[in-house]
Amino acid sequence: MKNINSIKNRISVRSFKDRELSESLTKQIQELVNKRYVGPFGNEIKFKIIDTKSRELASLGKMTSYGVIKGARLYIVGYCKPDNESLYDYGYCLEELILDLTDLNVGTCWLGGTFGRGFISKAVDLPDNMVIPAITPIGLIHEKRKFSDKLVRYIAKSDKRKTHDQLFFNLNKSGDVSVLDFNENKPNVTQLLEMVRIAPSASNKQPWRIIVNRSSLHLYWDYDQAYNSGIKSHNIQALDMGIALSHLKISADDLGISNSFSVNNPNIDNVSWNYVGTFNIGE
Structure with missing residues (x-):
């Protein structure tokens, strides 16, 4: 399994x-x-x-x-x-x-x-x-x-991944978004995020961004217009967002963390990424 x-x-x-x-x-x-x-x-x-x-x-x-x-x-x-x-x-x-x-x-x-x-x-x-x-x-x-x-692995930089501070962020009480401090978050949250960080993606671009607000992990897409126009029929990076969600779900289930998925845009100010959905976990 x-x-x-x-x-x-x-x-x-x-x-x-x-x-x-x-x-x-x-x-x-x-x-x-x-x-x-x-x-x-x-x-x-x-x-x-x-x-x-x-x-x-x-x-x-x-x-x-x-x-x-x-x-x-x-x-x-x-x-x-x-x-x-x-x-x-x-x-x-x-x-x-x-x-x-x-x-x-x-x-x-x-x-x-x-x-x-x-x-x-x-x-x-x-x-x-x-x-x-x-x-x-x-x-x-x-x-x-x-x-x-x-x-191919060398060209795609398959063995390299973005660092946590490039991908994961925190929503503080004042509504501002800042880089997520892994040392201040619960181990279950950091484990889930790490499983997203190491996920495969097209050309290893890792377009996912996650804003953590308590038990809600808001998933965003750092949309690359030029890259997605390479295939005329569809947005290839949309697959990567699905892969990220699968890693969240599989990891949460494996760790025994209750979870659910919803689509309810939190409309966070000063965020330029495209909202995809929210992965909710038990406190």
């Missing part, structure tokens, strides 16, 4: 063994893919496994990851509407699935831009007015990273 350790253990795998999965592991993966996934905004997300080298898909041409992924033939694919709330839920649900796969020692990697959308769209018979925001390869992890894997 996914938990804080799953979050800590998850890595982006781009080099896979060119070997078929065992029958038992394949069955476990299929059971996870077949589960019902619903995000915090109420959208149900369905996934399926695509074998890019199957005879059924041979007529569609060749699947490409533009050199990012090596050795994988299986991919998990889903789709949703292009609005932000649907994208939040897609990110939330796919991260849940990825963390469950992590517990099975199955390699995964978020792909939001570096995959052949034409091939994948035809493979899943993509309905009108839907988008495929992201996919993940799945397979056995290759012990030795390829040079291309190391290069």
